[in-house]
Amino acid sequence: MSLLRNVGTIGGLTAVSRVFGFARDILLARVLGAGMAADAFQLAFTLPNTFRRLFAEGAFSVAFVPLYSRALHGRDGEPGSEEAAEKFADDVLSVFVWVLFAFSGICMVFMPAIVWALASEYGDVPGKFELSVFLSRVTFPYLFFISLVAMLSGLLNARSRFGPGAVAPVLLNIFLISGILLGDHWRGTSGDDVVVVQVLAAAVSLSGFAQLLYLAWETRRAGVKLKVQLPRVTPEVKRLGLLILPATFGAGIYQISQLVDTFFATSLPQGSLTLLKLADRLNQMPLGIVGIALGTAILPMLSRHIHTGDQAEAQRLQGNAFEIATLLTLPAAAALAVCAPAFCTAFFVGGKFTATDGALMAQIVVALVAGLPAYVIVKVLNPGFFAREDTRTPVWTALASLIFNVALNLYVVNRFGIVGLAAATAASASLNCVLLYIILHRRGWFHFTPKLISRVARQLLATGAMTGVLWYLVPLMAERYGASLIERVWSLGVLVAAGGAMFFAAAFVFGALDKDLLAQLRRRKPARTKADDKILEVE
Structure with missing residues (x-):
């Protein structure tokens, strides 16, 4: 099956989920604003x-999928079978269920200590700490359900069924949207935000249960019948555990950095955590689709070139991926930065979300998107190590970035508040990107060629031309971004159309678009030659 088709399936369904998630955040902002209840829910979520x-989508999936695939399809001359795969999955499920149950139970018992460690400042606001603990206990069963969803999704992915796992997050957003609307209805004219977040927290856990039912049904449709039995630590399960440990450490650095940001955000004025999370959703829109798709697509191709000793092809492949990453993220970052006031006002301001909240959120977006190209380029550079079976180096560079x-x-938060925190996040991502490139370059694995430098420079020129147009247009329609629905849609449509037209026109004039390279994004079955085997498809 074509990797491009798989990535297209995952990316397309992910985009659908992002649209639902965006609608959820707009409703959340308007119904709750950026107050005590909103902060408590963001922490609980x-x-x-x-x-x-x-654990589930990081370390567990990375370790489980290859072992399950090996049991199903065989490897190195060893035959695979449905029976072996089913036995392995049953053994893992029987252990995994009880580990998840125990971990979730322990966390729920000690939730006051966990919330205090992350948000001790919440105790200064009457009722905020207690509400955060309650909501966290209500949402935490979601971890149990969604971890099992991740296992079933990995099982289906190993069978080349990528759709169900990508559809599942849509259910989460549907439940959360329903929870917001239902909670808003139940509170009536009281305006009590606590009622809304209580319903919303319950919707989180219910969505996990619904996703589990859906994946279990899809697993049955695939002909796989799993059963929970008495837990047994078989050699295969033990091997899975040994593989999970280093993967957890690697994935843990990024997650720890997210908790660090949460810790600092909860020490700032009320509403800061909510504004940071909402701003990050805008930043994650291009990152979640472009970055993951590129990283997923180039790794198998890069591995093949490296294992056959074709370093020239490996260099060209990674250069092409780098060029595509900058082509897509440089204009996206610039447009988000310039249009942040328009987007935040048009989409979010209304109801309990004030114009002041929107203005501060726009500043946070500007700070975050400064690191957007780096976030995506890291996804392109990391496969240069993974394809050579070097999983240590990206962990060390991520650790250095976390310390930074x-x-x-510690320096900027007290001086610049939540905007400084967002800028520090972008700066640390950029540092990680620079460190990865320096190491790749010194090892002779990847370097900037004159052609790549020229192409990126031309992309910057095109991005600059687009930025100039948007910089001129955004203030002209400032009054329309917060006006009627028609005016909001019309004004944003003008910005998007004008910015897109200017970028592509300038890119054509400056020669920023490599026609041969872009053709590879559209080609479904390229010829198996070095000249044509560019980037995104293997059989």
Whole structure:
């Protein structure tokens, strides 16, 4: 099956999920604003999601999928079978369920200590700490359900069924949107935000249960019947555990950095955590689709060239990926930065979300998107190490960036508040990107060629031309961004159309677009030659 088709499936469904998530955040902002209840919910939602990314979708998936695939399809001359794969999955599930149950239970018991460690300042606001603990306990069962979803999703991915795992997050956003609307209805004219977040917290856990039911049904449709039995630590399960440990350490650095940002945000004025999370959603829109797709697409191709000793092809492949990353992220970052006031006002301001909240959120967006190209380029540079079976170096560079982030936060947060925190996050991501490139260059694995430097320079010129147009247009329609729905849509449509037209026209004039390279993004079945085997498809 074509990797490009798989990435297209995942990316397309991820985009659908992002649209639903964006609608959820708009509703959340307007119904709750950036106050006590909103901050408490954001913390409660962050906790299970952090552990989910760390264990379930991070370390567990990385370790489980290859072992399950080996049991199913065989490897190195060893035959695979449905029976072996089913036995392995049953053994893992039987252990995994009880580990998750125990971990979730322990965390729920000690939730006051966990919340205090992350948000001790919440105790200064009457009722905020207690509400955060309650909501965190209500949302934490989501971790149990979604971790099992991650296992079933990995099982289906190993069978080339990528759709169900990508559809599942849509259910989360549908439940959360329903929870916001239902909570807003139930509170009536009282305006009590606590009622809304209580319903919303329950919707989080219910969404996890719904996703689990959906993935279990899809697993049955795939002909796989799993069963929970008495836990047994078989050699295969033990091997899985040994693989999870280093993967957890690697994934843990990024998740720890997210908790560090949460810790600093909770020490700032009320509403800071909510504004940071909402601003980061805008930043994550291009990152989640472009970065993950590129990183996923180039790794198998890069591995093949390296294993065959074709360093020239490996260099060209990674250069092409770098060029695509900058082509997509440089204009996206510039447009988000210039249009941040327009986007934040048009989409979020209304209801309990004030114009002041929107103005501060726009500043946070500007600070965050300064690191957007670096976030995506890291996804391009990391495969240069992974393809050579070097998983240590990216961990060390991420650790260095984390230490830098903490040190920078200690300096800027007290001086510049939440905007300084966002800028520190972008700066640490840029440092990670620079460190990865320096190491790749010194080892002779990847370097900037004159052609790549020229192409990126031309992209910068095109981005500059687009930025100039947007810089001129944004203030002209300032009054329309907060006006009627039609005026908001019309004004944003003008910005998007004018910015896009200017960028592509300037890119054409400056020669920023490599026609041969862009053709590879559209080609479904390229010829198997070095000249044509560019980037995004293997059979």
